Amino acid sequence: MARRRNDKLAAAIAELGLSQARLAARVKSVAEEHGVSSVASVGRSHITKWVAGVVPEPPAARILAETLSRGLGRPVTLADIGLATDTEPEPQPVAWSDDTLTTLEMLGRTDMDIDRRQMLANSVYSVASLALPDDLWFEQAVDRARARRPLSNYVVTAPDVESVREMAAFFSRRDQKRGGRAGRTALVAYLRSEVTELLNGRFLSEDIRRGMTSAAAELAYLAGWTAFDGGEHPLAQRWLTIATKLAEEAGDAPLAGHVLRAMAHQAVDLGKPQEAVRLAEASLSSRRYAQACWRERSLLGVVYARGLAAAGEKTAAIAALLQAERDLGRADAADNEPNRVFFFAEASLAHETAAALRDLGDLQGAEKQFNRSVRTRRAQYARTHSVTLGYLGAVQAQRGHLDLACDTWGQALDAMTGVQSGRARETVVQMRRALSPFRNRPGSHAAELDTRARTMLHAG
Incomplete structure (x- = not known):
């Protein structure tokens, strides 16, 4: 049977205005960004075959849709380009217009189902889905x-709210200690x-409704943050969007800012500085x-600085770092602080400052701040401590201090004992890449460290 030409895909490519060779190059770039090695060999001939009616495998199809979304500046679904199938419906991003509680239940079901979760894991982090609704949407969230x-006929009480907040505090501290996968x-x-079920119940007062919605938003944020830490970025993106919606429905502006800050952090780590700056600016409204x-305020500001640094805006980034330092200096133990910021102190500020300086090319300043973070970090925050050590070793290696870097990386591997974190694991992957020129020198410190790192990756 003759294949039928994919006119929808051809139309999208024509609208984009790129040759098939240039489109293939962009597809390869997006694939490499997401670590999808099976799509890294795409060339012009693949695009030609897809337009002719050959259906690409699911990872390639989703990478293609994301590439077109970025180029056209709007979401492009598999259905839009004639690649959706009845047997494998594509995971849809969370839309701001969707009912929040319905979406929450559906995403929870997807997250708990192995097959559905794997399908979502094979999708891509969507830049197009980072667009925020207009101000009116936020203004009307509480009323909606x-x-x-x-x-449900269940009557939600203040103790119910407190119980959910206690669980959020428990999971938050566990994340800091063991990593997002634990x-x-x-x-x-x-x-x-x-x-x-509680969110679908009846509330004795508006204060209780807001309190329960805010507590639920914190848990949704943690579901997103732990997915981010575990390297499951499309899943994290959906949870963080729902968390923002819940925070706005609770009228909890600082919590909404906290979640948007997390979305900005994710965008920075995934190499999307412009989107990170825009999200960080929204968190600082x-x-x-x-x-x-x-x-x-300091936490919001330092992530804004990181976005600016990644975007190459040095003067603005330095100004934001200084403001974040001043804001943290004004924090006091007597302040009425939400539990979600318990971890953010001098060590965390130094870590983020170092990352910003590294992105600005100031490796000496970055090394100094990473060392400051290591020196002031509390022992119970093992996950972040191991990541900081991994970053510090990378900077030391970039500065030509390989022996010092190996010592630091050895400490990082020690700190990772019991930690289940995709970000921590990625520092080990980067460590092995830096050590690759030296791993064939038997008996050297670098070779021994590389062997240990390889063993840890295999065990994980």
């Missing part, structure tokens, strides 16, 4: 949530079942920044 009809299944199961405690 207040008008939602309850689906206990994440329990977190999502609790959020999908008990918390979703007047109501979100003004209502936040000083510690949280």
Whole structure:
């Protein structure tokens, strides 16, 4: 049977205005960015075959859709380019217009189902889905949530709210200690079942409704943050969007800012500086920044600085770093601070400052700040401590101090004992890349460290 030409795909490529060879180059770039090695060999002939009617494998199809989305400046789905199938419906991004609680239940179900979760894991982090709604959407969020009809007769009380907040605090501290992959299944199961049921209940007062919605937003944020730490970026993106929606429906402006800051952090780490700056600016909007405690203001500001640094805006980045330092200096133990910022102190500020300086090319300054972070980090924050050591070793290696870097990386591997974190694992991958020219020198410190790192990766 003759194949049928894919006119939808051909039309999208024509609208983009690129030759098939140039489109193939962009597809390869997006594939490499997401670590999809099976698509890294795409060339012009592949594009020609796809237009002619050959259906690419799922990873390639989604990479192609994301590439077209970026080029056209709008979301492009598999259906838009004639590549959706009945047997494998594509994972859809969370839309701001969708009902929040329905989306929460559906995403929780997807996250808990191995096959559905794998399908989502094979999708891509969508830059097009980072576009925020207009100001009116945010202004009306509380009223929309207040008008939602309850689906359960259960009456939600203040102790229910406190119970959910206690669970959020537990999972947050576990993440800092063990990494995002530790206990994440329990977190999502609790959020999908008990918390979703509470959100669908009846509230004794508007204060209780807001309190429960805010507590649920913190758990949704943790579901997103732990997915981000585990390297599951499309999943994290969806959870963080839902967390922002819940925070806005609760009227909790500082929490919404906190989640947008996490989205900016993810964008920086994935090499999307312009999107990171835009999200960070949204997190720093007047109501979100003004209502936040000083510690949280510092956290928002330092991630903004990281976005600016990655975008090459040195003067603005340095100014933002100085402001973040001043804000943290004004924090006081007597402040009424939310639990979500318990971890952010001098060590965290130094870590993020170092990352910004590294991206600005100031390796000496970055090494100094990473050392400051290592020196001031509390022992219980093992995940972040191991990542800091990994970054510090990389900077030392870049500066030509290989022996010192090997010592630091050895400490990083020590700190990773019991940690389940995709970010920590990635520092080991980068460590091995830096050590590759030296791994064939038997008996050398570098060769021994590389062997240890390889063993750790295989065990993980």
